[in-house]
Amino acid sequence: FCALSPPPSCVTHGRAMDARLAALRALMVEHGIQAYLVPSEDAHGSEYVCLCDQRRGWLSGFTGSAGTAVVVAEGPALLWTDGRYFTQAEQQLDAAQWELMRMYEPGVPQVEQWLGKHCSGMVVGLDPALWSAHRIRQWEALLEPQGVSLRPIPGNLVDAIWQERPVVPRNPVKAHPLRFAGEGVSSKLERLRDGLVREGCGAIALEALDQVAWTLNLRGSDIACNPVFFGFLLVTTDSAHLFLGRGSAPDIPPDAQLSPEALQQLAEASVDVLPYGSWAVMLPTLLQDAAARARDHAARSCRIMLENGRCSLATRQAAESTPGWSVHEVDASPPENFKAIKNDCEIEGIRQAALRDSAALVDFICWLENAIRSGEHVDEVSAAATVRETREHYSKEYFVGESFETIAASGPNSAIIHYKAEESSKRDLKPNEMFLLDSGAQYIDGTTDVTRTFFFGSEPSSEQRRCYTRVLQGHIALAQAVVPEGIPGIMLDTFARSALWKDCLAYGHGTSHGIGAYLNVHEGPFGIGGGNHSGKTIKGNPRMLDVYMSPVMPGMFLSNEPGFYQVDAWGMRIESDMVASALPASADNKKWMRFETVTKVPMAKNLIDVSLLSENELTWINDYHQEVLSKIQPLLLNEAASVWLREACSPIEVA
Template structure:
């Protein structure tokens, strides 16, 4: 079926059910950022393959809302269909709520799948639409109904994350949760976040591509810890591990009846993570404490064992990427390189590293103009050959038993124009301006984000994304709550938080430049009562010497760059062969 044929089928079902508008989001029942193919209803319906966005369909309109990361990509992918792009964050375009208020009448029905929306989203939508008499119905699965040959639900086998990597047993972590519950006077905690559940119970899975998680729920009371999961995923070794840590295993769907029969006075949960259908099962007599999940906050700060392992994983990953850059530089004139085969080469180099499991997300290998699309994805049907000119942007990462990585380098493939070298150097200035920051304990990423943007703003350029996000520990490559972003978030940067630093320049039909390292927040000096913090670098991959215009760098910037490049050589060269080592020595020589 083409996209427009799918719309015909969907509209027929809408008409049969007296539905005026149908909402399709990008979600699974756990509000995961990345979702299994089984739940990719928005992507299947619209043809837009980006990882975020939502659609609204009426008998006359088909609308797709996407954020700034995807404007270019979405425009290309929905071209030739009925779908129109709506730009999130652009005042020329209404929000979905504004559009509904302007276009729907009293008693019109807005329908959706309640299992795929959070309770928080539902309440917000209800609050905004109720004054206009617009009705919300959440018991429909219309896109699922027309999706023939829909992929099955994932069923990957679990494995344990051993104590040598976690630093704490699952039982110890559950006790930490109970301590928090007691402080809040809660008798139970309900969890749907897959990263949080896997961290809590020291298990990992493979239900979502590039995400070592298992589709599951968890319920913690003062005397029980229950994991709800399809039980054929639980092999003997994992079963014994859970049993040893006093964790009860129940079938995945039993959570609905258990929640419906829950006999407690106070339940703590996060309405942003619990889906509307599950929330509706909670007895009305139970008082709800709505707050961020305890595991989500605790795991954001790595313990000493985790941080030691995470540092080691970054060295290995940096070796793989440094070898890759050498490979590109040596072979770019051959005419055989393209976006697909260089991604395969990088994967193979990571596979050579000890404890490697998987990529932490699908590698973005974007040559030339494709780099202007922040989340571009080459396919066998559409990819570019790499020529001895312009830039190759590589955004990639790995999952290792001892950590998760995320790094971007933009590689010069030949002679660059003055504009290209200027833009690369400005992005480098943006990166190092944030990297060298010293800040007072209690400062948030919201305060610091401007440090990266300022060098670009001086040239009237900006990037339509955040500057950095948290990184999980053999979990999601995008985790929180920490981030560098212009959008306000009152989340202090605490010791042990891992966060990316990835400013960029994106020029449509020209090129994209992004330079990303990962950092961990550490203590700096204490002066009287003031504790100062700084960012300690985890990633050690050279910046592209041929792309840097040193005339644009201040002395302190050049000093930082030279110190960094020398640290790269010291840490990475012992793992290289003689040819690679000689190249790296040249690449990192003092500028």
């Protein structure tokens, strides 16, 4: 899980918020549009965006990571978000000005359906740099017959009215050394170029920041918790250009952000650096140059590959304006697919990072349990700070920072799936309340994302124990599943949910996301999920279909995180990270795989109702705890934690 919010300074309430909407509406009149679309994403399709790109949050007050705002000339503005954020959005939106659209709930139209129904005869404006070309073309096909006209307006109307907008970050970009990356830039570019040629393409535009960082073995810190930097990358069959230095003055060279090692790495792989702002202008020129160099090649190499989900309308328009070039759309670019399959070196780094991370968590949980039982004051904010300190202490120079903002949620807050503790509203931790901790870190050898739920008092209710056990059974079913190579994520989702379903219990989020190797904590192209939607909803949602139907392959690194949430009361989630690994082929030559759980943090034994467990599940838990003990105990830096871990990992006996 990830939850990233702007600091409170960005968001305000009451009149100031009304003024923002009024200013935008005035600008809409100037442009002759009757509605304006404000997405969450930045110009790179990022899920988490830096402060200066949090336009939807600044405008609406809603700071969740996912949501789309539609501002119309008359009547309330609308904000679409999904089940993870219903509670938060209700609290943050001013109901007098904003209407919350609960995505995927029965009877709630999707954005484009709403536009078709309510905006007939209107012109709807949008920023072509922030919207995917693929989506806008689909919407156009749907909306044009309904009399709705979509108009791309270069420049952003929210930016134009945003006074005191935070500055664009331009942090140092460092080399990600070969001993962690496991593959050099030249080799990655060679694989990418092979992929282009195989698909009859002569170039590719990469806009997703993690794809750019992975391809070039570079890491930055322009977006909190995500070790990426603002850049576009154009790769042709014989050239590569990185566009760097977003928002910098014209007299600053575009490679000013790069460390000496990073510069050297790019030079060795023949990657040139150009100014970020020239991306859309230079794209046609560079493509024409490439075509001129390749004139003796087959004509069909004048196709540029663009990724449906990430390619912005602005980039697509630039590519399409290039004489002689055409566009080849793909669901996932070669780097998106390559980076999902970790190499042996990355997997070893991931294992090591997970061990140190687990040791830190064990140390923290031991400290927390003792603190709470002995009546020390700990609140959600201080708990999150201590987790971070403990991680840094255990990983020293390997530690870079958090991989997302920690969710430390106590009591009823634990039922808010993407809870973020604020100084103003934080809750104290108490022995007889549920405590959910979802946190992770960026290490130079790997990324982590772990959730454990605890009840430090002596008497969790039988309902709490039943639900925790159902969640745990789902977690175990997925952790020990043996499945065919290439299984779509949606089929894996059944493993995680079926124990809860037995008791007619459900959770409103996905079960698993891909995780980067010292990269974004959420990455594609696959995901495990779908079970919280009807088949009809998924069929009607190309993005869900694409993610949940994507094959899961050996080498992929992913989370395993079923949960359950009793609204206004308590919530629980169990999340470990896993690597998919190949099994020997069976006699009929079919390929199989299973998962290796790299996270080694014990479960809450006092929340387990042993009577619900099968023999096999009980064995899994005891084996897992045995493994945790043997791997983590040697890494612990204090004796109390060691004592605590021995107890936490002692076998559960059947009564």
